[in-house]
Amino acid sequence: MFGLPRSVVRLAAHHTEWHTLFQDEKDRLVEKLKDFDITIEHIGSTAIPFVPAKPIIDIALAIDQEIEFSTLRNVLNDLGYEERGPQGVDDRILWILGTENDRKFYLHLTHKGSKTWNDCLAFRAALRSTTSLREEYAKLKKELAVKYPENRKSYTKGKHEFIERVVHQYQSSQMQFSNESVTNQIVSDLRRHQNILLVGRRDAGKTHFVTHTLIPLLQKKGLDVRYFKDMDEEIQTPPEDAVVIFDEFEILDDKEFLERMHPEEQPYYSDSYLRKVHFWLQKAENVPNRRIYVLSRNEEDIGNIANRTLFDFDPNVMPIHIAPWKTGNLPGEKKSN
Numbered sequence: 185m186f187g188l189p190r191s192v193v194r195l196a197a198h199h200t201e202w203h204t205l206f207q208d209e210k211d212r213l214v215e216k217l218k219d220f221d222i223t224i225e226h227i228g229s230t231a232i233p234f235v236p237a238k239p240i241i242d243i244a245l246a247i248d249q250e251i252e253f254s255t256l257r258n259v260l261n262d263l264g265y266e267e268r269g270p271q272g273v274d275d276r277i278l279w280i281l282g283t284e285n286d287r288k289f290y291l292h293l294t295h296k297g298s299k300t301w302n303d304c305l306a307f308r309a310a311l312r313s314t315t316s317l318r319e320e321y322a323k324l325k326k327e328l329a330v331k332y333p334e335n336r337k338s339y340t341k342g343k344h345e346f347i348e349r350v351v352h353q354y355q356s357s358q359m360q361f362s363n364e365s366v367t368n369q370i371v372s373d374l375r376r377h378q379n380i381l382l383v384g385r386r387d388a389g390k391t392h393f394v395t396h397t398l399i400p401l402l403q404k405k406g407l408d409v410r411y412f413k414d415m416d417e418e419i420q421t422p423p424e425d426a427v428v429i430f431d432e433f434e435i436l437d438d439k440e441f442l443e444r445m446h447p448e449e450q451p452y453y454s455d456s457y458l459r460k461v462h463f464w465l466q467k468a469e470n471v472p473n474r475r476i477y478v479l480s481r482n483e484e485d486i487g488n489i490a491n492r493t494l495f496d497f498d499p500n501v502m503p504i505h506i507a508p509w510k511t512g513n514l515p516g517e518k519k520s521n
Contacts, residue, residue, distance in 0.1 A: 185239045187286040193329045193339045195236040200447045202230040206241050209281075209289055213245065216259050222247055223296060227304040232311045233444055235322050240282075241289050244304050246296040253277045253293055265291060276300045303351045310354035312445055313485060317350060366393070367401050370476070374407075374427060380476040383486055390478050391431055398476075402427055410473075415464040419471065426473050433468070433477040434461045442485060 185196040186205060206226040213224060228242030229235050247256065257267065265279040275298040282288035294300045311317050324346055332339040370380050384390045395411070402409050408426040412419055415432075422428055439453070453461065468475065 187288050188238050188240050189285045190287055191336045193333050193336055195329050196239045197236055198233055216263055227308055231308055234318050236325060240287050243289060243291045245291055245293050246301050249295045273300060306351045306354045307347055310350050367398055374474050382478045383481055415460050419467050422473055428471050428473045429476045430468055431478040433479050
């Protein structure tokens with residue numbers, strides 16, 4: 185099911201086809217807007233597995249702050265989109281693709297780093313990573329769809345409080361740890377002979393934090409630290425009291441979750457990469473020391489892995505989420521004047 189008449193509220197069960205439809209439209213937009221520095225994301229309920237949705241694809245298209253929205257008007261018109269203005273949201277312009285009786289796409293044109301952009305991605309990340317929120321949202325949407333089957337505005341208004349609450353809670357939870365709070369927690373856990381799993385986005389500054397802040401601190405406290413980053417690196421048996429750090433680590437515990445969340449990337453790992461992961465895990469299992477694993481996950485996947493307390497490769501792990509560090513102020517760096 186794809187497309188819906190204007191003002192009608194009719195929900196459909198989540199369908200993997202929706203991502204394909206988004207990707208096809210994204211490719212079309214990227215081709216026509218290749219002269220612009222843009223970022224495009226699939227947002228709304230059709231971007232969240234297991235949640236019913238109106239079969240209309242929501243797309244967020246972000247441009248640089250210095251570019252006026254009107255700059256893209258001719259290109260979007262040529263692509264068949266119809267401009268509908270801000271619709272009560274100051275930092276975006278809504279564009280619609282499809283007829284009155286068959287709406288297909290809603291395109292939310294905004295600026296990079298805008299409130300609209302950040303809120304949309306936060307809401308998607310929160311629901312993708314939290315089963316209870318998906319279930320609560322699905323229940324609310326179904327109730328509202330029954331109550332307002334021909335009133336899209338009331339249906340949307342009925343979701344507002346839930347969305348605002350989720351976005352606020354998620355963004356609050358993503359507040360950055362300070363260097364001191366993270367390192368103190370790690371040292372405390374290591375002293376209790378717990379191993380550590382540092383989880384963060386690929387651009388969160390994890391390696392910089394480990395090499396420039398954590399390792400010097402551990403050494404200052406008299407700990408012997410051995411650092412390994414390459415899966416192919418030979419791991420010699422370290423001294424019994426040493427702390428071993430495995431950077432760029434990988435695990436398979438959440439493989440099925442990742443494949444459900446990212447059907448476009450199935451299989452999530454190639455066969456050759458899986459073989460390397462198994463080899464890496466075997467190496468880690470043979471190290472009896474206190475260990476720190478450094479793992480990368482997308483923003484929406486961090487909640488799932490960080491909430492786990494038992495991992496196949498190591499039952500004695502304390503997960504710590506490393507939030508992204510601000511550009512130009514990475515851990516261990518002095519602030520510029």
